[in-house]
Amino acid sequence: MTRDLLAARPPRIALLGNPNSGKTTLFNLLSGSNERVSNYAGVTVERVSATLQLAGMRCELVDIPGLYSLAARSPEESIAVQEVLGHKPDRNVRTSPADSATAPPGAMQPNAVKGARSGGQAAARNAEARSSVAGAQATAPAALVLVVPAPALRRGLYLALQALTLPYPVTVVVTLNDEVEAAGLRVDASALADALGVPVLLSQGRKVDALALKRVLASLVASERPARTMDWPQAAAEAIARVSKAATGAEPATHEGAALIALLSWNESQRAPLGMDPSLFAAAGQVTLSAEARGLPLAERIIETLYAEVDRLASQTLVPGGKPSHTGLRLRERLDTWLKQPLLGFLSLAAVLLGLFHLLFTAAEPVMGLIETGIGGLQTWLGAVLPPGFVASLLIDGVLAGVGNVVVFVPQIALLFLLLGALEDTGYLARVAFLLDRPLRRFGLQGKAVVPLLSGFACAIPAILATRTLPRFRDRLLTMLAIPYVACAARLPVFLVIAGVLFSDAPPLLGVSRAAWALLAMYTLSVSASLAAAWVFSKVLAGRSDSPLLLDLPPLRWPKARNLLRLVRSRVKSFLKDAGTIILALTVILWALLSFPQAPALPDGSEASAGEQLRYSVGGRAGIALEPLWEPMGVDWRIGLGIISAFAAREVFVSTLGVVFGLESADEDSGALRNQLSDARTGRGAPLLTTASGLAVMVFFVLACQCMSTLAVVRRESGTVRWPIIMFSSMTLIAYAAACLTYWLLALVTGT
Template sequence: MSAAPVAAELRVALAGNPNVGKTSLFNELTGSRHKVGNYAGVTVETREGAVAARWQPTRSVTVVDLPGTYSLTPVSEDEAVAFRCLHGDEGPPPDLIVLVVDAANLARNLYLAMQLCELGRPLVLALNMMDVAAEAGVPVDAAALARALGVPVLPTVARTGEGIAALVAEICRFGQVPWDMAEVRGRLFGTPLPAGLAALPPARARWLVAAQASETLGLTGATAEERAALAGVDAGELRALAAALVIGRYAEVDRALAQIGHRGGERAPAMDRSARIDRVLTHRVWGLLIFLVVMALLFQSIFAWAEPLMGVIEAAIAWLSGQVKAGLGPGLFTDLLTEGVIAGVGNVLVFVPQIALLFLFIGLLEDTGYMARAAFLIDRLMARVGLHGKAFVPLLSGYACAIPAILGTRTISSFRDRLVTIMMIPFMSCSARLPVYVLLISALFDGEARVGPFTQASLVLLAMYVLSTVSALAVGAIYKRTLLRSPTPALVLELPPYRLPRVRNTLLQVYDRTADFVRDAGTVILAMTVVLWALLSFPRPPEAVRAGDPVELVAALESPIEHSLGGQFGKLIEPALTPMGQDFRMGVAIVGSFAAREVFVSTLGLVYGIEADDEDNQPLRQALREAKAADGRPRYSPLSGLALMVFFVYACQCMSTLAVVRRETRSWRWPLLMFVSMTALAYAMAVGVFQVGRLLGY
């Protein structure tokens, strides 16, 4: 049987409410691995991909994943992105819209379907989460819904791939099936419009009414002719008309639900179970305590489970360095490989197991729906200090990386509230800080000491994350009451039902995120390491003994790197570092970390690699633990390590974050304020911790 001829390329937009599985469906259709989460606000910009060959499409299909939106009257930047794509304001509109709806929440999802029917673009409904609807006791008759709406309706379960093949086949039949929304559109367009607006295309006129009545940013796409038509309509009439249009859409939703016999008023058993669990997990007191215990267990497992593999990686790095030295012999190139590449990058790779475990546990908590409950708990506190309820989702993303978290603020409608959230995000302890924390904790704190069932190390790590979260909230409250004062918006947060995590997807996400970290180690960190190696190696100190020459007396140096450019700069800033308990070696590493926080670890690896004897290939953690000052006392203490970790909690040491803030705020004012204020606060807090600790006798 010969293959069907390939027709013209199709451009398909995936639209839908937040948290209905659009990104899961996009990943299945295209073979991508974009982040998904069991909470709203994960997707904030468009993504494109071709339908994968395994679905056997009969024509070329490009799929665009849009941010979630509840209606076509956008009230935030992410909804505006979806709006502009569907309307074709910034390019050709999609040939076909696939509206992804949550089968277990059909009544809420169909309002957007009615607006898309008004829009008049070819439409297919992907009735997603059919398994959840069946489990909840609210199964949906897809064929009956298709008759009620006049569009194809395909049942799917995006998490497992069920129904995707049929959906792709329906997409590829575009233009061949005479589905007609005329009956539904006729009822939706039944509400008469004023004369000036009646002359415009019906869908466009109704959007203008809604946009003008709610004064949202959606009106920015209106033409001069459309604005003139609106100007002739009384404001009160516009508001009444907008309300009538909304009532008409909901009436059509009710009609469609009644036509398919949908029992939308009954409470789903799955949500009943979730509600019973939530009585404990979202309790004002017990909920927060349980959340802290969960986080403590998470960090405890990170230390306990990752330690053996970290030891293996450290041993492998030491072995590799020894082999290179033995094979190449002494020389500048050998020093570059052993002291620069292997010691620098290798000491960052040591922390891959812990980073992978952190991503794994957070991914599982997200997939089950528990992180949405954590958002609810913190949202309650955020609302009390005047912060936007939607801010916690990007703040939560900040635990992984500040850059996508800042992009995630596009879900916030108010620019001032969005800016407050952007200024808070760098305080969240991202995964790049984890190697810094773990290095200092494992090197300077007693790994065997326990407090109840938890190790001292895990509790110190938990304390850094708690400190970062509390500090972010405090800073947000200050901005909200000073530079960015604005009313506190209402808290609206949708709690999804609890679900069993799909382990395969979570593991793929862990692999991708960990691979990104390793890729950074092999590119950005490697490049920085080579540059820093040169700065720490040249000029070299004068040799005390030369072959054939008498012994020359040379002024003793505390370290061979002191004579280098990097070492001289470290000694220059050492007086400013002493009050926070750090020496010039730490100063060099802190300065290097302004490019990326992980560079702190690689720079220390360079410093101690250059200072070490040729036969000494000890791990960096051991080198820090055993380092001695000139008077024979330990060079670093738990107190100095704690002060340095506090510095990294507050310091904005990531150039990429500042660049993204500049792009999102369209000004250098805010990234400069962020950098200066956070650096000053970090220094003051680190000095305070160290000096108070000394006064207390630590």
């Protein structure tokens, strides 16, 4: 072993386990990081790592996406292979530029994994390889933590056995023991430790003893463990030996394990997954085909042998014990059955969504009002303290009016992530995916696309990254093109401000506020639009969706408060960070554009009114010049300015309106933006926002792709600029046309 060569870099400990095995909870427990955990198959898409102190030694802890087998069949799974097997085409990376030009590192990779490769992670890892001395071994993990969920012990042990054939120090952590205990069973940790020859830790109920695990890991990192030998049938043993001879990596102890994984991964229609030695993969293909010519299904024999061992292990270690509690179990099962029934399933889905929107309006309102009052108070105080002039105007009508109006939405954003996170962690969203698979396929989408589509309600960027769970590139692309229509959290402030203005005094309808109904309508529109987009593109794009759906439905579970709070905290933090940087900068620029040049004094010597000054400024004049563009939508240049600035980021709409109306009403006692908006009048004295024009603006925001980050991510994940360009232009056109149509129709109906 050449591990000591790497003393310069911290040893890497990788967490490996099935989806929904509690792996990420374990990661959070060890690292205290912001990574989120979920009940949903395949949510951990990007490489997540943290620094860990083990007995004074600095280690890197990596959370690998959940998977069932080291035989990778999707870009996401190949990330795991890369972490565990660690083979890289490092010769290309380390040799002279001329050599790498003839054989670029990515040359062996199929299109489907380009996205995963070109991400920051791949770049970082290539940099790692360049700086390393030991080449291929550089990526060998110092230790593996195999997370085995007790309720699916056999499936977890199958993956664990694959990993044990590699010669890395290993500890097994058996999680979710409360669920088997409720069924009257328990896992015998010492029997499992004896049988596997590695330390085994058991969770107490839900809880894992972090200190004990750290102690075990500290002793493991410097240790050695021989690869586990299996009792293979002769044909399988010969095949593994033959394939392993083709290995080119420098650490011979890993060759057999890698050969085993190559035999299980090989497929005529696939290329070597990332992280696997391509020559091993090719040899696995030859060996498999020649065995099949003799009528011997090689991989089947290998899987059978592994499962025979798994069954032996499980029968030894899963013993009667625990306290059976059938009532809770039965209740949960009944609820599960209801949620998956056609009628009750869809009814509960509608109820859950309606409840969610209603809560967004009502529950966050008091906190929102508090923030509004606070900002208003600050503005008044600054107005009293500062001498009138540009500094005061910049702070009061620029920074505070702009950024303040975005910060007001923090309670709602937090609530949205809390509720969506809870729905995800209970396993409810997995049930929704089960219900919606068939309807979704009508629109050309893969059933698994439900996962990224639903996370699109939070933010399109992680949603697009989550498409890496889809095995085929065509499915990924279709899902990516559909995601930007899904109403993300950044649209929420826009919806809330407009719906708040339109329906603040209207009586509730069927016990739910009218604003919540409007919100539901917008979300329905967004879902329909995203399905329609998928359908259109599925007709245009060549090929057919034929990737399989294999959905792991974990039992319904209570969400973990700690994981949810972490999620909310990290989302709020990034929202506030945006507000403090991008939005602040844009706000200041906008304030300047709307404040200069100064309007000349009136003939009688008095200053121009705030409204006249606004119209005289560069920004105001540009906005007014563009007014004809917004007339078909029923709004004037002020709202138009908000729409244009929102192409940087949607929340900027709110901050822009804050600045525009803040400056305009600088003379008067300015209230909260919502009051200013409902008081706003058009040039003809009619209310600026009517039901028709307000809803038209909301429709525009549902359909337009006003997010630079989304376009950048699509560019990266699809590999060309073609798709972001198509996406942006089609969405903008559709949004404009739909908004104008909405205004025209509603104006006709309401007679305004």
